[in-house]
Amino acid sequence: MTSVSAHSRPSGTSPAPAPAASPWSPWSAAWTKQAALLTSRPDACVTVTPAAGGPPGFSYPATAQIHIDADLIGDPTIADPRRPSHRSKVPVAYGVLLHECAHLNHSHWDPPPSVPPVVREAALLLEESRIEGRYRDTRPRDRRWLRRAVTSIIDPADTPTDTPWSAAYAAGLLLARVDARVLYPADVREARRAITTVLGRKLLRDLRTIWREAHAVGDTDTTRMIELGERWCRLLGIDPTTNPDLPVDDGATSTIAAAIAGALDAILHNPADTPEPPGDGPRAGGPRTDRPSIHVDTDTPITWRERDARDAERQAADRLAALLRRARHREPARTREPASAPPGRLRTRAAVTLAAQRAAGAIPTAQPWQRTVRRPVPDPELTVGILIDASGSMEDFAAPMSSAAWIVAQAATRAGATSATLAYGDRITVLIPPGRRPATVRDMRADAGTERFVEACAEADRLLHLSTPGTARLLVVVSDGHYVNPDESQATITRLHHTGCAILWLAPDNKSWPSRVYDHTTTVAVDDPTTCINLIGQAAIDALTRA
Known part of the structure; x- marks a missing residue:
């Protein structure tokens, strides 16, 4: 979630795939099955592993990969992830998983390379409440998990609202989710008051019109989402043609806002550069406190x-x-295992032992046969x-x-x-x-x-x-x-x-x-x-x- 996850990533501290022996492997396996069910994508793959300070979750819609920060769960033995009851033990982590599934289902548009960074950021902000609203329409009972994730990871009281850009950002992050029927009005009462103080009722009403239009946009309508992003910027007094870069003098420089912005651009916004003319970047969706900028605006852009x-x-x-x-393929591993019945190779000593056990009326334990078993190697x-x-x-x-x-x-x-x-x-x-x-x-x-x-x-x-x-x-x-x-x-x-x-x-x-x-x-x-x-x-x- 722009704040809860990052759909296609990369944060500097992003987690590596969980190794086979990881205590989180059962969670990865169980949530992979759950994600495949929720998204109807058999190629869905979920990895649960500690993120070491990275975003709570991120995903790659193109390849159906989802990563969830294990720190949201805490202890891998807290519950059995194969049982439905585990969700109540880890509501925040499960909500992040559902948000990423929503991205896999509905984030099927890409801003073209020529889109100014500030427009791209605004369009991706609108995408967050849009995909959650679409997901909720098909699975209304999952609203509680999405809401729990948002309200736990983003504290409305701490969301920066000290400038028009940051206040509008907070509105798109929180108030838009009320119209998407993910949050309740009471969840954002204090944030709404602070946002209205900065933006005024008329500007906030105009911004609301934009995000409500975004909620009706199709999953593949790139043009429409970019148009709405441009309107968002112009309402805030930002001309993308003359000021294409993201505002740097507002709340986006604070810890929380930087996390929000960093998460938003993890899929489609280049995390290291916003060149002109532009390149591609990743989609985002989760909080990230590190948002490095390693270019100098006066340098020659790469074209x-x-x-x-x-x-x-x-x-x-x-x-x-x-x-x-061919290089990645691994032949099945061959192992020899004892067996109580053919096929296989008869081991004489074990056969004699088995005969003696049966003659004595004991429970047979000897396994006189030995067979070669081929097991697939990933x-x-x-x-x-x-x-x-x-x-x-x-x-x-x-x-x-x-x-x-x-x-x-x-x-x-x-x-x-x-x-x-x-x-x-x-x-x-x-x-x-x-x-x-x-x-x-x-x-x-x-x-x-x-x-x-x-x-x-x-x-x-x-x-x-x-x-x-x-x-x-x-x-x-x-x-x-x-x-x-x-x-x-x-x-x-x-x-x-x-x-x-x-x-x-x-x-x-x-x-x-x-x-x-x-x-x-x-x-x-x-x-x-x-x-x-x-x-x-x-x-x-x-x-x-x-x-």
Whole structure:
């Protein structure tokens, strides 16, 4: 919930998938079944694991993945999650789960890259009460869980309302949920009084008209939601064409408002940058207290030209996806187990013991047969991060490097891996957020004055948890490696390597100015990216082998 969860993520402290031996595994399994039932999506997958300060919940509607912070539950033995009665023991966590299911059911629109950040933020705010209202219409009895989650995670009395923007934000966060019939008027009485004091009755009434119109918008109507976001901004005196960035002089800088804003942009709003022209970003929905901004407004923005993939690029992506799927597959494990009846191999000593037990009238316990049992082994998870260097030294190689990045990103998502693509120069820009497949090739314009490689690695780690053991991780860097601070870059690479993250470096094939080679990387000189697919695939296999 914009405040209760983050539908497609990434917070700097986002949790890693729960390991098989985790005490939260029964919760993950039980809630996965529940989510599949509530969303009618058999591919739904819920992971319950401590978030270590991250949002209470987040989800990836595109891949039907949901993560819930185990701290909302506290003790995994508090209840049996397979029994319906467990919900009353963990009402807040269950409410967050239902909110994320609502996103999976109804968040089927994406703001286009050209949408100004402030409009995107407003549209996503309207999305929160819209999807909860839609969910409540189909399952009215679940209202109490949604309400419990909202009122427990967001304290209306503490919601910032000191400026028009923050007051309007609080109105969209709380008062809109009253019209969505999730909260009761009494839940927001104090907040309504404070909001009205700042906005006035007329402005609040006009904002209410907008969110009530949003509640009637279809699940896939991107255009309409963006229009409502623009109207929201203009009512507050913000012209998106001249002031596209989010207000920074209001309550959004406070802890709670920053958490709300950070959660809102976890799916569709780039958490690290809001460039112009823009890239893609993740959808959000849960409180987050860290909302880093690592670009400087005066820096050169990263730009690109979109085009359809060529046949050779599509074929290369198909081949790489096949390699990745093959690399992820694990053959069933063979184990030998004793058995009391055939088929299998007869063990003479056990057979004699069984005969003696029967002759003596004792209960037979010997198992004279031994059989080989094949048990399926789950395929390991694969995470792929892709970093594209957009600095000026890459100008002559921007086209093939952009092609290589698209091939890897497309293949990774087809193979079921979690991936994200980022470009770095004077700014860091998330081109393809986790959970989304790249639709077009983005030919980068490499004209930045510097390269923020270390910060790009940090952002990729924040999005994908590349430094967190437990999964197979591959970082693909598309760059010539000529950096202002090569020692810091090497230190960053070394740290990732020591955590078990494999690093594949795709460098331009430039004989007049060879690329710098860093330790702990597999470096491949790329002339035509469609010809190095086997090398990329082998690097992924190596990463999976080490997982």
